[in-house]
Amino acid sequence: MNNEIVPAELDYRELVATYGSPLLVLDQAAVRKQYRALTQALPGVRLHYALKPLPHSAVVATLKAEGCGFDLATNGEVDVMLENQINPDDCIHTHPIKRDGDIRYALEYGCKVFVFDNPVELDKFLPYQDKAELLLRVSFPNPETKVDLSKKFGCTPEAALPLLRKAKAMGLNVIGLSFHVGSQVPNSKRHVEAITSCNQILRDAAAEDINLQVLDIGGGFPVNYGADGADFDIYEFCAPIREALSHTPKGIRLLAEPGRFISAPCMTSVASVMGKAERFERTWYYLDDGLYGSYSGQLFDHINYPKSAPYATGEAKPAVLAGPTCDSIDVLADDIDLPELDVGDVIVGKMMGAYTWASATEFNFFRKASILVIDSQEAIEIKAVA
Numbered sequence: 001m002n003n004e005i006v007p008a009e010l011d012y013r014e015l016v017a018t019y020g021s022p023l024l025v026l027d028q029a030a031v032r033k034q035y036r037a038l039t040q041a042l043p044g045v046r047l048h049y050a051l052k053p054l055p056h057s058a059v060v061a062t063l064k065a066e067g068c069g070f071d072l073a074t075n076g077e078v079d080v081m082l083e084n085q086i087n088p089d090d091c092i093h094t095h096p097i098k099r100d101g102d103i104r105y106a107l108e109y110g111c112k113v114f115v116f117d118n119p120v121e122l123d124k125f126l127p128y129q130d131k132a133e134l135l136l137r138v139s140f141p142n143p144e145t146k147v148d149l150s151k152k153f154g155c156t157p158e159a160a161l162p163l164l165r166k167a168k169a170m171g172l173n174v175i176g177l178s179f180h181v182g183s184q185v186p187n188s189k190r191h192v193e194a195i196t197s198c199n200q201i202l203r204d205a206a207a208e209d210i211n212l213q214v215l216d217i218g219g220g221f222p223v224n225y226g227a228d229g230a231d232f233d234i235y236e237f238c239a240p241i242r243e244a245l246s247h248t249p250k251g252i253r254l255l256a257e258p259g260r261f262i263s264a265p266c267m268t269s270v271a272s273v274m275g276k277a278e279r280f281e282r283t284w285y286y287l288d289d290g291l292y293g294s295y296s297g298q299l300f301d302h303i304n305y306p307k308s309a310p311y312a313t314g315e316a317k318p319a320v321l322a323g324p325t326c327d328s329i330d331v332l333a334d335d336i337d338l339p340e341l342d343v344g345d346v347i348v349g350k351m352m353g354a355y356t357w358a359s360a361t362e363f364n365f366f367r368k369a370s371i372l373v374i375d376s377q378e379a380i381e382i383k384a385v386a
């Protein structure tokens with residue numbers, strides 16, 4: 001299986017015949033392409049890939065080779081860093097709420113930068129005063145995004161200075177500010193508002209001799225989930241962000257924590273038809289992957305992934321795509337036009353790298369899809385199946 005070369009044009013049917021179904025095909029070239037595009041769109045900003053949407057070593061290894069940093073939130077994510085021999089100086093730990101054991105585990109690994117947003121969290125750093133460097137997470141509510149992270153985490157902009165003063169009085173080393181405006185944002189307005197507000201906090205703090213060195217602008221950078229599959233113009237999306245960052249006080253180091261933007265385009269799902277039935281004037285196709293599996297993001301992340309039957313021919317008819325479990329909510333598409341499919345035919349889902357496999361369950365004991373790692377930039381090479 002190692003180093004086996006498959007034909008330049010990927011035939012998902014052959015992959016399933018060889019490696020089984022369901023599969024997720026992870027293309028490292030897509031990871032590289034996204035990292036480079038965002039690096040160009042945000043010059044001067046050091047990127048730390050947020051592991052949460054796809055904590056897979058193939059992504060981590062690709063990004064390590066590109067010189068990317070990493071954004072961790074849990075001990076399990078620290079373990080992925082250890083497995084891939086990532087330099088802890090390239091890591092930040094950004095969970096605003098941690099247990100003492102989480103802080104200790106990250107510090108033992110060597111990651112020094114942590115996030116806080118309230119006084120209770122500050123107390124936890126007293127024993128690690130001389131080691132830990134802190135970022136204060138500020139919240140900017142974003143009702144426009146479906147995943148609005150500012151309710152759950154972050155202090156209000158008004159609370160920032162008092163918290164910075166308190167940390168200083170406690171002898172803790174706060175090095176900067178961070179925020180996360182929410183995931184898959186429709187435009188860069190919130191990023192711009194948050195940067196502008198943080199620029200002011202940085203100046204106000206400096207006026208009180210609290211000299212911060214870092215501004216971390218978080219994640220949220222969107223991708224195109226449309227059926228057309230067109231590339232999203234991230235350079236244009238980031239133009240207002242570049243402008244806002246040009247007003248950040250000189251000497252401030254800039255960071256970002258992209259997750260979805262880097263990982264979403266890199267995985268393609270391949271599921272197979274297990275059975276079919278005629279119900280309510282539609283053909284129901286029962287697939288071996290579903291809402292409890294790779295398509296979990298349709299529930300948790302509110303995304304409708306582009307799905308197709310690329311090898312089927314004939315006239316399209318109304319169909320339903322259902323997942324394999326015995327639960328009635330496990331339906332991927334209840335109104336999709338597809339040519340007639342047979343048992344064993346495949347359904348392909350695109351843009352399935354972020355918040356898919358990561359949140360998949362094994363409900364009903366249907367195992368998670370295997371991840372097949374390829375690199376379409378070299379030859380298409382089967383790197384691993386796990």
Ligand SMILES: *Cc1c(COP(=O)(O)O)cnc(C)c1O
Nearest residue numbers: 050094183219220257258259260
């Ligand atoms: C989830 C998360 C990210 C990544 O967000 P995306 O919208 O996927 O880019 C970055 N930082 C933190 C703290 C997160 O929780």
